[in-house]
Amino acid sequence: MTGKQPFEAVVTQHGATVLRVCRAVLGPADADDAWSETFLSAMKAYADLRADANVEAWLVTIAHRKAIDVTRAAARRAIPVAETPDTVAADAADGSGLDGDLADAVAGLPAKQKQAVAYHYLAGLPYADVADIVGGSADAVRRAAADGIATLRRTYPGAAATKEETDERG
Amino acid sequence: MNADDLPSDLARAFPDTPGELRRLHDRLAAAAERDGILDVAYRTVDSPVGPLLLAATEAGLVRVAYASEGHDTVLQALADRISPRILDAPARLDAPARELDEYFAGRRRSFDLPLDWRLSAGFRRAVLSHLPEVGYGHTASYAAVANLAGHPKAVRAAATACATNPLPVVVPCHRVIYSDGRIGRYLGGPDAKRTLLALEATA
Numbered sequence: 209m210t211g212k213q214p215f216e217a218v219v220t221q222h223g224a225t226v227l228r229v230c231r232a233v234l235g236p237a238d239a240d241d242a243w244s245e246t247f248l249s250a251m252k253a254y255a256d257l258r259a260d261a262n263v264e265a266w267l268v269t270i271a272h273r274k275a276i277d278v279t280r281a282a283a284r285r286a287i288p289v290a291e292t293p294d295t296v297a298a299d300a301a302d303g304s305g306l307d308g309d310l311a312d313a314v315a316g317l318p319a320k321q322k323q324a325v326a327y328h329y330l331a332g333l334p335y336a337d338v339a340d341i342v343g344g345s346a347d348a349v350r351r352a353a354a355d356g357i358a359t360l361r362r363t364y365p366g367a368a369a370t371k372e373e374t375d376e377r378g
Numbered sequence: 379m380n381a382d383d384l385p386s387d388l389a390r391a392f393p394d395t396p397g398e399l400r401r402l403h404d405r406l407a408a409a410a411e412r413d414g415i416l417d418v419a420y421r422t423v424d425s426p427v428g429p430l431l432l433a434a435t436e437a438g439l440v441r442v443a444y445a446s447e448g449h450d451t452v453l454q455a456l457a458d459r460i461s462p463r464i465l466d467a468p469a470r471l472d473a474p475a476r477e478l479d480e481y482f483a484g485r486r487r488s489f490d491l492p493l494d495w496r497l498s499a500g501f502r503r504a505v506l507s508h509l510p511e512v513g514y515g516h517t518a519s520y521a522a523v524a525n526l527a528g529h530p531k532a533v534r535a536a537a538t539a540c541a542t543n544p545l546p547v548v549v550p551c552h553r554v555i556y557s558d559g560r561i562g563r564y565l566g567g568p569d570a571k572r573t574l575l576a577l578e579a580t581a
Contacts, residue, residue, distance in 0.1 A: 255461070
């Protein structure tokens with residue numbers, strides 16, 4: 209009987225997607241730690257995973273929890289600063305962006321929208337699966353993803369100009 | 379920007395980073411080893427008989443596999459029989475890789491490695507455990523090996539044990555041939571068996 213595939217194959221098949229999701233949700237600085245903790249936890253629990261489970265959804269679920277842990281830990285470390293969501297996209301253009309402006313624009317999305325965009329558009333999970341991960345209904349996730357995309361459409365084309373202004377200021 | 383472009387732009391904004399993934403993979407392997415959850419570690423090594431897959435549990439070397447067996451098939455079998463917590467994690471295989479290198483260079487005549495025998499049981503295991511008594515550069519007949527294992531009449535069973543050796547090269551089933559000189563079955567194919575016997579005859 210053929211059971212679960214070797215965990216190496218899980219890393220090979222899903223490692224890149226999980227890293228993309230971690231980067232989108234957390235930004236590049238914390239993505240590596242979240243990825244590492246996700247796969248270490250997944251490997252520990254792998255034997256108990258149902259044979260017919262959707263491995264990618266399972267991994268994104270773990271990554272989501274790790275991202276929350278990382279965000280909370282960062283919030284405890286950080287000195288609070290006044291920041292409104294509208295300015296975060298501009299502030300994120302501090303050189304930590306992976307591939308320029310769209311990544312920065314994603315970093316500036318509110319958490320629910322960012323998660324919906326990352327899990328649906330980057331990981332390719334259906335809205336219902338994303339709802340299982342983040343809570344709430346599939347419709348709510350669909351709206352959050354649509355709002356996120358609308359915000360990106362608004363901020364992405366102008367992000368270059370915003371970045372230049374930031375640099376001039378900086 | 380075209381409305382339909384945004385999802386594909388998103389994928390490009392978070393591109394694949396193979397070097398980074400390799401580094402993260404190696405970090406995962408080290409963490410899994412540290413946490414005691416790396417049930418099977420493996421690597422492949424090049425050799426005069428083609429690429430060999432080496433796999434080890436925490437107890438020792440558990441499998442050596444020829445390319446002709448299909449390394450993916452062998453890894454899946456290890457997942458089914460031992461545990462699916464398997465990673466390409468070369469560090470655990472450093473000593474076996476080094477000793478095999480020395481063997482293929484003609485500088486090593488016997489292996490000094492912890493072996494995990496769990497993939498072999500009963501009479502087959504008894505046969506295999508006696509094979510190191512057939513010394514480097516020598517051959518023995520299947521009948522002689524059956525005798526070594528305490529069952530002189532179990533010649534066919536001895537032949538089956540050799541043909542299903544989970545640790546070829548290291549456990550020298552290649553030194554067992556028919557008494558009339560025919561080379562007999564071998565996991566890595568007859569050419570690999572001849573190569574090993576020729577290596578040991580000249581080194």
